[in-house]
Amino acid sequence: MLYKEIHIGQFIKERVAEQEITMERICNFLKKDEEFIEKVYESKSIDTDLLLRWSKLLEYDFFRLYSSHLILYAPPSAVKKDAKKSDKIPYFRKNIYTQEIKNFILKRIQSGEMNQTEIIREYSIPKSTLHRWLQKNTDNNV
Template sequence: MIFKNIHIGQMINDRVAESGIEVSRICNFLKCQEKEIEEMYKAKSINTEILLKWSKLLEYDFFRIYSQHIILYAPSMVANNTKTKKSSLPQFRKNVYTKEIIDFILELIVTNKMTKDEVIIKYRIPKTTLYKWIIKYKKNEI
């Protein structure tokens, strides 16, 4: 699964190939040389400011890949017993569940790797949300 082991340079390279954008345009937009772009393709991670530029140029939200990783693989706040502290950073009320995340969660249930209750606890998905997904996406499989 692409969300577990992220190699952002490879993903950028794949997106460039899909979009057909010329290297000269990329160099001009990022204000760098072709050699630097090749190095970015080889990099497992890159600077967020540069990643933001890539996202704009390629019209693809590369940050969402990291968000999905956090949703799937970060330890639960409940499991850590951490209390919510006030923060100056923005607080997000809802997780963003993509089709890939929904499919992943439902696959865990269908293959009996996790029960519905285990999914609800581990991924902090509201019970009503999970059951709506089951009805909407996997009517007869679960």
């Protein structure tokens, strides 16, 4: 799965089909009508509060799609060493590498599409982290 283009409505619709959730249950949970639900399926983006409610209903963290996109496609920031951290919003010390991201990266190396140096430079993944993934992948395949 590639995270470059996210059409959240399509992901939601696919998850609804996987979970076999009825339209009646969706409408009751979200307190919306069928027309609204169909519009969500066609939407490339939706309100975060609504996305949170969909995540709860479908027991799937749709926000991870966006986190994965940031990890893979956002350029690394030029972080200042003395930059002050905000006390008003949460600060996340590390990126979260999901298994899907690890598989995506490992597949690019195994297919010869990119080498380790290119992966490290392109996605700002620490060399030790990448080597750990490769080692675990080798151990699992033996």
